[in-house]
Amino acid sequence: MATATFKIWRGDANNAAFVDYESEVSEGMVVLDAVHQIQAQQANDLAVRWNCKAGKCGSCSAEVNGNPKLMCMTRLNELPLDQPISIEPMRAFPLIKDLVTDVSWNFEVKTKIKKFNPRPPDAEDGTWRMAQEDIDRVQEFRKCIECFLCQDVCHVLRDHHLHKEFIGPRYFVHNAALEMHPLDTENRLEELKESDGIGYCNITKCCTKVCPEHITITDNAIIPLKERVVDQFYDPLRKLFRIFRSRT
Amino acid sequence: MSQYDTHTYDVLVIGAGGAGLRAAIEASSAGVSVGLVCKSLLGKAHTVMAEGGVAAALANVDERDSWKVHFADTMRGGQYLNNWRMAEIHAKEAPDRVRELEAWGALFDRTSDGRILQRNFGGHQYPRLAHVGDRTGLEMIRVLQDHGIHQGVDVHMECTVVSILKDGDRISGAFGYEREKGRFKLFCAKAIVLATGGVGKAYKITSNSWEYTGDGHSLAYHAGAELIDMEFVQFHPTGMVWPPSVRGILVTEGVRGEGGILKNNLGERFMFDHIPELYVNQTSDDPEEGWRYTQGDRNARRPPELLTRDHVARCIVSEVQEGRGSPHGGVFLDISWIKEKLSNSEVHIKRKLPSMYHQFMQLADLDITKEPMEVGPTTHYIMGGIRVDGDSQMTCVPGLFASGECGAGLHGANRLGGNSLSDLLVLGKRAGEYAAKFAKENSEATLSGTEIESSASWALRFFNSDADSNGANPFQIQYNLQDLMQELVGIARSEEGLNNARVQIQNLMDQSEQISIGGNREYNPGWHTALDLHSLMTVSESIALAASERKASIGAHSRDDYPEKEEPGAGKYNTVVQKSEDGTMEVRREPIPPVRDDLQAIIEEMG
Structure with a gap:
């Protein structure tokens, strides 16, 4: 049976390096299968986060040959197996151990975003009426599996480490899902402009490229939100209106 | 003395899939303090995998649908071995639970007049499954997660509970470890809701992820609760x-x-x-x-x-x-x-x-x-599980509740597709509600220092081995267990195969005590797998034992040596597995109480 070399990042935040493992390759295998095989046969303590192994939970994010990927959806036959395959943890988050990073910051960010707040029900039985075409666009955002690969590649987080001032693509998508929800009545534009740092995004679309759910993050979520922020805070007519209103 | 962090809650929910999240939301709404333990990161649990939809007789697509038809469909699908009270509650309350999700932000696909669309599914007489394309589970878990994080629930991610602690008959807390550093956590709680999902990892071919090792079933069993109908394991036809x-x-x-x-x-x-x-x-x-x-x-x-x-x-x-x-x-x-x-x-x-x-x-x-x-x-799923009261979801152990897949009764001998998502909403909510009520009505229990110490040393026993390189490999033992369960306790079963399986499970249990773990306690999957094996062995043994007790082929349970649907004269019964005084696993039969007259009339009316 064919074998390949896997260079896997081993260690913790203080001390880590690539370790080479030879492992068998069989038909249909994905990168996560190789990691599991190595874990079971050669390195029982190799840390890796995973759950569904079907591209639905977004747990097994890593960098495979330098590309941010879900390990469970990356087939080995897509990779040049005559050379070693490198498997590293996401680089935008602190390393816990081996392939596992501390992504808790993401969960904290979410709690600060104003929650869904619906308009009163449309019907007497307490339900709402919505047309399918009005929810299609929001349903795109709701496909997000929270793998955080978009966060991993965003240079504002990865290179500039502005985690305190910038919520990252995942949470712009989350904001967009709320803001464009047909029933939602909340306004999150002030936070988007101030604490969420949407202005830092210079639409390089790296997030869109790596999204395993093919969400058009930049074009459909971030740019419309930027436009709404501009409309609310920089539109000269609105500005006049606000001044006028504050005087009365 | 072991080191551990202590957390005190009125209600501790173990498991953060749909049922656990729904229970936590309900309990915290009742004004009690709630801790939520997830084995993985929040929002990654198996609910995320559910595709088809959530069954509820909203009657948006076909007005002939009603809770009565849903009830009758569920009972027929379960071969009338269901807990009929649970089936009644489930059918009646599912529509409200689905509409409530919409109020929390869920966006189900729509009918042409703008209401929630419903699709056909196996065993449901009318189009009944509210859905979002084929990613309904993701929508549901995300809505529950996003609603839940604003409810003041304290979330412990990547944390596994290894034992339930008791004060006399009632529960007093739980003991577990967090994955990152391998540190222990002690939870003091007046009430505990188990919502740990299924047991799929006992089998080689499964749709379940690594987490589904029957932890809740095992925790409940070792705490004295009963497991019913464990032989009913659902093999989804299309993997x-x-x-x-x-x-x-x-x-x-x-x-x-x-x-x-x-x-x-x-x-x-x-x-x-x-x-x-x-x-x-x-x-x-x-x-x-x-x-x-x-x-x-x-x-x-x-x-x-x-x-x-x-x-x-x-x-x-x-x-x-x-x-x-x-x-x-x-x-x-x-x-x-x-x-x-x-x-x-x-x-x-x-x-x-x-x-x-x-x-x-x-x-x-x-x-x-x-x-x-x-x-x-x-x-795919286990219909059997922890026996609970149909109304309150409490087990026979005071203060211990169970809901979702690890609870049992609703689905009888076979679950209909779409009924698990409605199950976790309806019964998850009830578990949270009654756990909060129990916590309000009872004072804090006393924790036993000896019990804590023995849990800690038990969890660390694999590190104490002298044979650092000669010990058994936990992954290999898990593979061996999965192979034997697949072959001997799978879709087709026989007395000989089941007895053989029980002997082999016992051997693997002995072997698993010889495991030695390399490395330290920090994020060490070898150690985690070794600890999970205990739960896997417990549920595997109980499935094999219950399967051997039911000498008939009904629902998801098929016996080559007993092809008839009912054993002559045996009537309708549940198999009940419980830990005996001497610590061995025992099985008995208990007759299912006759269906209430008005419900029986519905069953007959619906044909």
């Missing part, structure tokens, strides 16, 4: 079979709901030859009528592909056994044929089944809009 690395991944029943058909290698739609007596009136014997049913014709009867899961799975197995299977040991599931009916079939399939399209393209290089899939049964 992927090729390539080997994806074997077991689920192919949603929604494919058949949208018109997908099952064929053998002779091109025959074999399901037409196997329509059981109980379903003859509801099932079409004409392909054309079946197609019309999937396209919403209210006067058409359902195609036989949409018979219950236990039945379809068995039919697939016999096709394969009799040499009519597909090249890799399954049968063909074809949705591409609908191009004969719809001019835009390609777009239609991608829109209705986007994740299925994606899954097969990416993992199997197969375009489902053009070619048939190869599918075969995969371990």
Whole structure:
């Protein structure tokens, strides 16, 4: 049976390096299968986060040959197996151990975003009426599996480490899902402009490229939100209106 | 003395899938303090995998639907071994629980008049499943998660509970470890809700992830609770079979709901030859009528592909056994044929089944809009589990509750698709409600220092071994267990095989005590697997024991040596597994109480 070399990042935040493992390759295998095989046969303590192994939970994010990927959806036959395959943890988050990073910051960010707040029900039985075409666009955002690969590649987080001032693509998508929800009545534009740092995004679309759910993050979520922020805070007519209103 | 962090709550919820999240939300709404333990990160639990939809008699698509029809369908699907009170509550309350999700932000697909759309599914008489394409579970868990994080619930991510602590008869807390540093956590709680999901990892071919090792079942059993009907393990008829690395991944029943058909290698739609007596009136014997049913014709009867899961799975197995299977040991599931009916079939399939399209393209290089899939049964769900009171979800151990897949009773001998998502909403909510009530009515229990110490040393026993390199490998033991469960306690069972399985499980239990773990306690999967093995062994033993007790073939439980549906004179009963005084596992039968008269009348009225 064919074998390949896997260079896997081993260690913790203080001390880590690539370790080479030879492992068998069989038909249909994905990168996560190789990691599991190595874990079971050669390195029982190799840390890796995973759950569904079907591209639905977004747990097994890593960098495979330098590309941010879900390990469970990356087939080995897509990779040049005559050379070693490198498997590293996401680089935008602190390393816990081996392939596992501390992504808790993401969960904290979410709690600060104003929650869904619906308009009163449309019907007497307490339900709402919505047309399918009005929810299609929001349903795109709701496909997000929270793998955080978009966060991993965003240079504002990865290179500039502005985690305190910038919520990252995942949470712009989350904001967009709320803001464009047909029933939602909340306004999150002030936070988007101030604490969420949407202005830092210079639409390089790296997030869109790596999204395993093919969400058009930049074009459909971030740019419309930027436009709404501009409309609310920089539109000269609105500005006049606000001044006028504050005087009365 | 062991080191541990202590956390005190009124209610501790163990498990953060749909049932756990729903319980936590309900308990915190009742004004008590709530801790929520997740084995993985929040929002990654198995609920995320649910595809087809959530069953609730909203009657948006067909006004003939009602809770009564849903109740009767659930009972029929479960071969009348269900806890009828739970089936009644479930059918009555599911619509409100679904509408409540909408109020929390869920966006289900819509009808033309803007209401929640519902689709057909196996065993449901009318279109009943509210859905979002084929990613309903993701929508539900995300809505519950996003609602829950604003409720003041304290979340412990990547934390596994290894024992339930007791004060006399009632529970007093739980002991576990967090993955990152391997540190212990002690939870003091007046009430505990178990919502740990299923046991799929006891089998080789499964749609379940690594987490589903029966932790809740095992924790409850060792705390003195009863496990009922553990022999009823659902093998979903359609899992992927090729390539080997994806074997077991689920192919949603929604494919058949949208018109997908099952064929053998002779091109025959074999399901037409196997329509059981109980379903003859509801099932079409004409392909054309079946197609019309999937396209919403209210006067058409359902195609036989949409018979219950236990039945379809068995039919697939016999096709394969009799040499009519597909090249890799399954049968063909074809949705591409609908191009004969719809001019835009390609777009239609991608829109209705986007994740299925994606899954097969990416993992199997197969375009489902053009070619048939190869599918075969995969371990999916366990109907059996922790015995609870139908109204309150409390076990026989005061203060210990269970809901979702680890609880039992609602589904009887076989679960209908879509009833698990409604189960976790309805019964998860009730578990949270009654756990909060229990916490309010009871004072804090006393924790025992000895119990804590023994839990800690028990959890660390694999590090104490002298044989650092000669000890058993936990992964290998898990594989061995999965192989034997698949072979001997799978779809077809016999007394000899089950007895053999129990002996082998005992051997593996002994071997697992010889495990030695390399490395330290920080994020060490070898150690985690070794600890999970204890739960896996407990549930595997209980499944084999209960399967050997039920000498009949009913629902998801099939005995080669007892092909009849009922053992003569035995009546309807639950198998009950409980830990005996001397620590051994015992099984007994308990008759199912007769169905309440008004509910029996509904069953008869619905045929």
